[in-house]
Amino acid sequence: MKKITLLFMFIGMITLQSCTVNEDTDNFDNDTISEVWEYNQNVNFIPNNNFSVLLPFQHSIFPSDMVLVYRLSDFDNGNDVWKLMPETYYFADGTLDFGYTNDFTQNNALVQMIGNDLLSLPADLRLNQVIRIVVVPGFFGNKGTEIDFSNYDETIEKLGLTNKPIKKISL
Template sequence: MKRIFYLIPVFALLLTACEGPQGPPGFDGQNGVNFVGQSFERTINFTATNNYQVSFEIPLTIELLDTDMILVYRLVGQSGGFDIWRLLPETVYTENGGEFKYNFEHNFDFVTLYIEGPSTFDFNTLLDGDRLDQTFRTVILPVDFVNSIDLDITNFTEVMKHVQ
C-alpha cells in the first residue's frame, strides 16, 4: 500500500512535467471556423430598355467556389447615419395597390438583378425612385461557414460581421 502512495506523486509529476515543441500557429477564426466572406456593391438603373434587369460579373478579385452562398441586399435608406439593407427577394407594395419584387439569380460568376411583378402589373407605373440609382450589395459566404453557425442571413449587420 505504501508503494502506491509513493507512486501517485511520481506519476502526477510525470504528467505535469511533459512538454514538447510548440506546434505551428493556428488561424484566427469564428468559433473555431476559418473563413473569409467577401462583398461588393453595384448601383444600377432598371429600365424598359434592359427589360428591368441588369447582369454583372462577380469581380475576379473574389475567390469563388461552386459551394459558396450568394446573397444580395438592396440599400433602402439610412437611419441615424447608418445604411439600411434588405435581403432579396424583396416585395414592394405601391401606393396604387400594386406590388412588384426585386429579385436576383446567379450562376457561377454572374449575378442578374431584376424587377418582377404579376402579369397584371404595369411596369410604366414604377417611380424613378424604384428604378434608378438602386444600390445592391452582393455578399459571398462559404457554405461550410454558414452551415457551422446559426447565422440569420436576413440580418445584414450580423452577416457583415463575417465579411472582409
C-alpha cells in the same frame, strides 16, 4: 527484461496519446474568403434591359459558395438600410405589386424587378440603385452558427467582414 521493455512501451504509448493538436474552435474558417462587392449608382431597372441587371463578379466564386444580394432601400439617422432579396411589395388586397429577385452563377448575379406596371413605380425604386453582393462560403452553414441573413450588419459581423473594405464596382 521483457517486463521492463513492456513497461517502457506502455509509458511511451501514454506519453504519445497525451499530445494534442490545437483545433480551431471558432465558428469562422479563416482559410475561406468572404467578400462584399458593391455596385453603385448605375444599376437601373428600365424597359431597355427588361428590368434586369447582370452584375459581374470580380472573380469566380466556388461552386459551393452562397451569394446574398442586398439593396440599399433607405437611410435611418445617417445609417444605410439594406434589404435582402428577394424583396416583395403587395397591394392592399394582397396581390403582388412589384418586387426584386435574383439568381447567381459562379461568375455573376442577375437582379430583376418583377411585378405589375413597373414603369409607373417612382424613379427612386428603379433608377440608380445600390446593390451589395455578399459571398458566403458554402461550408459556413455547417459550422452551427445561426445568422439572420436578412440583417446585413449581423451577417457582415458573423462573417468577420466588419472592418474589411468593400470593393466598389461601377457598371
